Amino acid sequence: MSGAIALKAPDPAILSRRDQIIADLADFLPAGTVVSSERELKPFETDGFIAYRRMPLVVTLPRTTEEVAAIMKYCAKYKVPVVPRGAGTSLSGGAIPQEDAVVVALTRMNRILEVDYPNRCARVQAGVTNLAISEAVSADGFFYAPDPSSQLACTIGGNIGMNSGGAHCLKYGVTTNNLLGVKMVLFDGTVIELGGKALDASGYDLLGIVCGSEGQLGIVTEATVRLIAKPEGQRPVLFGFETSEGASACVTDVIAAGLIPVAIEFMDKPAIEICEAFAKAGYPLDVEALLIVEVEGSETEMDAMLKAIIDIARRHGVKTVKECQSATEAALIWKGRKSAFGATGRIADYICMDGTVPLSQLTNVLRGTAKIVARYGLRVANVFHAGDGNMHPLILYNINDPDEARRAEEAGNEILKLCVDAGGCLTGEHGVGIEKRDLMTHQYSKPDLDQQMAVRAAFDPDWLLNPSKVFPLEGRS
């Protein structure tokens, strides 16, 4: 990639002490916790934002909160930066290391500590995968609601870092709405607990600000999350439209009619083709845009809701309506959608944008996106959470062609600015990371950013935690 985004220059003093730091860490951590050979460090050099890579100073794989606390205490004492990491699936470069930083990867803290049905919550370690929680409680009729497409791999700690969402968040909300409490280690090794099994906590909503803070406020080691009883039934329906405008207008009208399905997912023609070729999900190929609308509840309820939605779709020139007849068919429909990024990755390199816009702006922004991408001579596939206006244009390019990579990055930046100008924001669920860091000034004024950075400094006065991310490097106080 063009490498237009600057990372902080590593601190030579820390680099020169590398051997000592490794020895010290190995000294107080159990054997096998510290990883330092080039071969072992390699898998950590990037995350889902593969255009950028940096080798870490050293990687630690702690198993307990106490070990995390010991690492933090040491790093605070010697002023060594720390990059918290889950599964490394971030699409914005949030988990990309830096040469002078210790990576603290939580993947070995992957136990479910307690499932409490009377209080409908589960207490888990931060490295548990998102899907593992739902799987653990599924047989008893419960699930954990936020469902990022990466849920097989990504960790709850990373979900908290990015306030992750998913297709079903239209009804159930994103991570912040489903998080009851955390245990977390502060920059100096202090361990605190925020929230718990009660719905409201006392004092300032520190949990609210930790969620989505991209590893800058502390390292989460445990989380208490809400469990929800599974609905009686679920049914996804496919709607194929003649035009993207028709599909967008249908989304707006469904919401305006007071019908809130569990999910409304949008795919344009390129996305349909890519996903169908990969998943054989039975998507119609003779339409310009597709909506997957999922409703849930009892049969009566789903019938009533679907009837109303189909009526609305008819008014917008729907060409195909495909109700599925079996659980297998339903699973296939979702398989197509959930593998969208992976399937795209098989045909080209891509960067995935994540701007969110007010619903009334969907059509405008889709058109604007197409124009921008065409101007840069690139292709785009759109597959996104339409019900909440969270767009995901995938800009296709070739990572080995520096000029194309530069164009992709510039086109992405223009698209995000378009989203902000349309009354939206830079990122709905993937986070700022390094990718959108330098665009923050487009969304926020200087006092806005200064205030956020001041609050950040209340948690991490020396800026040791994930310091290259989120806030533009220049103008930091």
Place this chain on the structure above:
Amino acid sequence: MADIYEPQTEADAAAMITEAAREGRALAIFGGNTRAGFGQKVEGAAFTAKRLRGITAYNPSEMTLTALAGTPVAEIEAELADNGQMMAFEPADHRMMMGTEGVPTIGGLFATNTSGPRRFVSGAARDSLLGIRFVNGMGEVIKSGGRVMKNVTGLDLVKLLAGSYGTLGFLTEVTFKVLPVPRTEATVVVTGLNDAEAAIAMSAALATSCEVSGAAHLPESVRWLFGKNGLPDGPATLLRIEGVEASVADRVNRLQPFLQRYGAVSQIDQGDSQQIWREIRDVTPFSEDGSCKPLWRISCAPSAGHQLLAALRLETGVNAFFDWQGGLVWMQMEGDGEAEMIRAYLKRLGGGHATLIRARDSVRAAIAAFEPQEKGVAALSAAVKAKLDPKGIFNPGRMG
């Protein structure tokens, strides 16, 4: 110096706060002042948002509304109702409970992060709040969040300001999510359960796929303080179902037989159902009647609520009822100054927080209204406060 500051615009507010900060003058922030009887008395020049009034943007098809902070809640609710929408977190009207008058404002609502019976499905006020504008303690105008449903662009100051009781910033404008009003509702009632049995029944009901949107238990001792509302006699355990007609009927028909194993089951419909949930929401049984008996609001794990009440009943005079499946307990005490006992039991039962909502002035002066925090969290909260209001001019003493 004015006796009372009533900025007409955000710029006014910023100028007044800049000056107050320069002079180190404390400000007592309020909206409609319906919470005047809460917590420690705040010393400072009165500073109100009530002239910052009006809905600035509302597009029903986008399900968001933006209003200036001093806009009366009632004005917003009326506008929403005209469009078949609502604030899903069910804001309460606590004027009867607090024995105050005045006009509750939308800024005050979010500054206190209030929420009613639907809390455990739809979240609290903070979960609906999408964007804010506020003036910090240095007089700077800050915006955070926006008007879209999903947003992880930077630190979520929106959540931080929600529920900060005017101690971190003076809100000038709020943008929040709204939802369609359910077409209909019904409440399934189980009668005759004691508090522990009710906790089990509520937890079982919430583990079904019936999508219960209200779960409350009214023990015998408070039953008579509620209106008649079609409820049978005896302690009542209430489970609300909302949605379109066919769906409500369907779910009620599934829930009723399921609950028969716990006690006698009946049903109340639309009007009565709405009435009883309004009374629960507004805490009308414990309306201020001149005696100013201490009123506590306990937030705890749902299964701990009834245990707390059982423990307290052995030691003192207390009347109470449960909302949020038992996770919210409203307790009216006979005696004063029982804070330590309440908080000690709560701690033993796994924690939570006890807030003194109402009490005589002398009692309020002696008791921390909010649950005292553990050391590390308290230090962090103080550090955060210092970053937003370094001179400590906003509501000194309010959050202890």
